[in-house]
Amino acid sequence: TQLLEQSPQFLSIQEGENLTVYCNSSSVFSSLQWYRQEPGEGPVLLVTVVTGGEVKKLKRLTFQFGDARKDSSLHITAAQPGDTGLYLCAGVHNYGQNFVFGPGTRLSVLP
Amino acid sequence: DTGVSQDPRHKITKRGQNVTFRCDPISEHNRLYWYRQTLGQGPEFLTYFQNEAQLEKSRLLSDRFSAERPKGSFSTLEIQRTEQGDSAMYLCASSLDSGANVLTFGAGSRLTVL
Numbered sequence: 001t002q003l004l005e006q007s008p009q010f011l012s013i014q015e016g017e018n019l020t021v022y023c024n025s026s027s028v029f030s031s032l033q034w035y036r037q038e039p040g041e042g043p044v045l046l047v048t049v050v051t052g053g054e055v056k057k058l059k060r061l062t063f064q065f066g067d068a069r070k071d072s073s074l075h076i077t078a079a080q081p082g083d084t085g086l087y088l089c090a091g092v093h094n095y096g097q098n099f100v101f102g103p104g105t106r107l108s109v110l111p
Numbered sequence: 112d113t114g115v116s117q118d119p120r121h122k123i124t125k126r127g128q129n130v131t132f133r134c135d136p137i138s139e140h141n142r143l144y145w146y147r148q149t150l151g152q153g154p155e156f157l158t159y160f161q162n163e164a165q166l167e168k169s170r171l172l173s174d175r176f177s178a179e180r181p182k183g184s185f186s187t188l189e190i191q192r193t194e195q196g197d198s199a200m201y202l203c204a205s206s207l208d209s210g211a212n213v214l215t216f217g218a219g220s221r222l223t224v225l
Binding site: 004006031033035040041042043044045048088090092098099100101102103104106 | 115144146151152153154155156159167169202204212213214215216217218219
């Protein structure tokens with residue numbers, strides 16, 4: 001059972017374009033994290049969001065946690081080839097329990 | 112600190128053989144997680160430890176899989192009588208028991224079962 005869904009599954013854009021990827025669930029999460037993974041490596045944490053409606057910015061990346069804490073989005077402004085990778089969202093229902101990962105959005109930014 | 116280390120990085124084995132993976136977490140991290148990731152998918156939770164105690168196991172962890180963390184430091188994941196469907200990347204992550212609970216992943220151990 002896939003508790004977290006991500007869309008789109010694949011995204012290929014030109015350098016300089018903006019994009020948004022989504023993470024959705026029917027479950028409420030106490031916190032949600034976004035990771036980026038490159039081929040042959042483990043995921044690397046980008047951000048953690050905890051409060052419903054929270055917005056966090058990390059340079060050209062903007063993360064939003066839905067008011068009901070069931071969904072999240074990641075917006076990238078002026079994408080660069082270095083942004084290429086697999087973007088994963090992960091949620092935890094309660095403190096101390098395991099993280100559930102979505103299937104990821106594979107982003108390719110072409111120069 | 113060198114981060115989370117996993118060994119070996121790659122393992123090719125024949126069906127029916129046993130394999131063991133090792134994970135060395137960040138030294139002060141008391142939580143350790145094992146995940147499995149297949150091509151095009153996100154990591155699937157297998158099990159996690161708090162110190163030496165194995166607190167949760169996924170249904171994905173069949174009887175052929177066993178994980179240990181005997182001294183609360185490094186962990187091993189053993190797969191007995193491997194099957195072709197076991198081919199995947201096995202990821203280890205560690206975290207500090209705190210409100211943030213941020214996972215730091217290793218680079219993974221890629222298993223290919225022929």
